[in-house]
Amino acid sequence: MRILALESSCDETACAILENASLLSNVVVSQIDIFKAYGGVIPEVAARSHLEAILPVIDQAFQDGNLLKNGQNDWSKIDAIAVTHTPGLLGSLLVGTLTARTLAILHKKPLYAVHHLKSHIFSNWLTASPSYPLLALVISGGHTQIIRMTSDTDFEIIGTTLDDAVGECFDKVAKILGLPYPGGPSIAKAAKSGNPEKYPLPIPKIKDLNFSFSGLKTAVLRAVQKEVDVPISFPSHELKNLLTPEQINDFAASFQNTACKILLQKLKKAQKIYPDTASIVFAGGVSANSALRSLAQKTFEKSPNSPKLYFPDLKFAGDNAAMVGIAAYHEILSGRQPTDPYSLNILPRSEIS
Numbered sequence: 001m002r003i004l005a006l007e008s009s010c011d012e013t014a015c016a017i018l019e020n021a022s023l024l025s026n027v028v029v030s031q032i033d034i035f036k037a038y039g040g041v042i043p044e045v046a047a048r049s050h051l052e053a054i055l056p057v058i059d060q061a062f063q064d065g066n067l068l069k070n071g072q073n074d075w076s077k078i079d080a081i082a083v084t085h086t087p088g089l090l091g092s093l094l095v096g097t098l099t100a101r102t103l104a105i106l107h108k109k110p111l112y113a114v115h116h117l118k119s120h121i122f123s124n125w126l127t128a129s130p131s132y133p134l135l136a137l138v139i140s141g142g143h144t145q146i147i148r149m150t151s152d153t154d155f156e157i158i159g160t161t162l163d164d165a166v167g168e169c170f171d172k173v174a175k176i177l178g179l180p181y182p183g184g185p186s187i188a189k190a191a192k193s194g195n196p197e198k199y200p201l202p203i204p205k206i207k208d209l210n211f212s213f214s215g216l217k218t219a220v221l222r223a224v225q226k227e228v229d230v231p232i233s234f235p236s237h238e239l240k241n242l243l244t245p246e247q248i249n250d251f252a253a254s255f256q257n258t259a260c261k262i263l264l265q266k267l268k269k270a271q272k273i274y275p276d277t278a279s280i281v282f283a284g285g286v287s288a289n290s291a292l293r294s295l296a297q298k299t300f301e302k303s304p305n306s307p308k309l310y311f312p313d314l315k316f317a318g319d320n321a322a323m324v325g326i327a328a329y330h331e332i333l334s335g336r337q338p339t340d341p342y343s344l345n346i347l348p349r350s351e352i353s
């Protein structure tokens with residue numbers, strides 16, 4: 001079965017073609033360069049950029065997959081279309097879903113609408129086959145969740161953030177430190193030259209498996225203000241001018257270390273509650289973080305009945321369409337029926353289920 005998958009939930013326009021679980025092509029056009037100038041995503045600009053990119057991206061995926069016939073996209077080689085329909089930015093989702101619906105009707109292909117967080121989780125199945133039951137730590141720009149899965153189709157959210165997502169926190173702390181957008185990779189780079197113990201930052205005391213990251217962001221802000229000796233009313237966007245490169249690196253390392261500890265302490269707690277956990281699967285943009293990856297290995301290697309840890313290949317950690325295709329493939333194998341292209345709903349926010 002060949003699946004053409006589309007992703008446009010935020011600021012990447014992506015198309016991938018899979019033959020069963022194997023990737024034939026994987027095209028991602030990122031809008032990062034546009035949003036560097038603004039320090040964040042502007043939803044209307046993102047939607048317009050998707051509109052410009054989506055058809056060339058699809059053409060490129062056919063070309064890279066050697067699926068052309070007389071120089072045209074050979075739709076007879078495609079068996080199904082998959083698309084992200086929730087959660088995400090409304091205008092961005094609209095471009096991907098309208099394109100997918102139109103193509104499904106035009107070329108008479110079954111359409112599968114896929115939840116974006118399922119795609120992030122299934123990015124791991126592009127390179128591995130984690131066994132169940134498992135815990136998935138979804139850590140992205142918009143989400144921070146621990147999800148227990150007992151099969152390809154059985155998802156239970158057992159922990160979630162009560163406020164900011166961890167990726168959002170990386171992005172906001174990077175802004176305070178004057179590091180470029182997107183904040184996650186910038187923090188990770190600066191942290192390599194910093195001391196993770198230099199600035200002690202608080203770990204929230206939340207009893208259950210939920211997270212909170214807004215306090216950590218504020219704690220970094222207050223610590224920076226204290227370090228450069230200005231009052232708490234001092235504008236956060238001017239702090240970067242008062243910090244030395246060494247202080248920036250130390251703040252980046254201290255923040256990253258604390259964020260990783262918060263995530264891994266909760267994950268460890270979840271594993272204790274569910275001792276039958278066979279695998280732990282990391283997913284979403286923050287799972288690219290190398291400090292998190294090595295701390296996770298250290299945290300779980302000594303645990304009794306150590307679960308096997310899985311991280312997505314770096315090219316599949318952020319948004320891409322290969323993960324949409326593999327998620328759809330697993331849903332189809334589990335008997336999922338196609339979505340009616342005339343009545344496909346887009347939902348800016350909806351929980352995995």
Ligand SMILES: Nc1ncnc2c1ncn2[C@@H]1O[C@H](COP(=O)(O)OP(=O)(O)OP(=O)(O)O)[C@@H](O)[C@H]1O
Pocket residue numbers: 009010087088116120139140141142143166167168170171182183184185188284285286287288289290317318319
């Ligand atoms: N190496 C890294 N370390 C930490 N964070 C990172 C790293 N690389 C990327 N990120 C963060 O990952 C986030 C982007 O991930 P992703 O594309 O999965 O999120 P999203 O699609 O915007 O949100 P969602 O998937 O929740 O809708 C950003 O917040 C970015 O800063």
Ligand SMILES: [Mg+2]
Pocket residue numbers: 116120140141284285318319
């Ligand atoms: Mg995402």
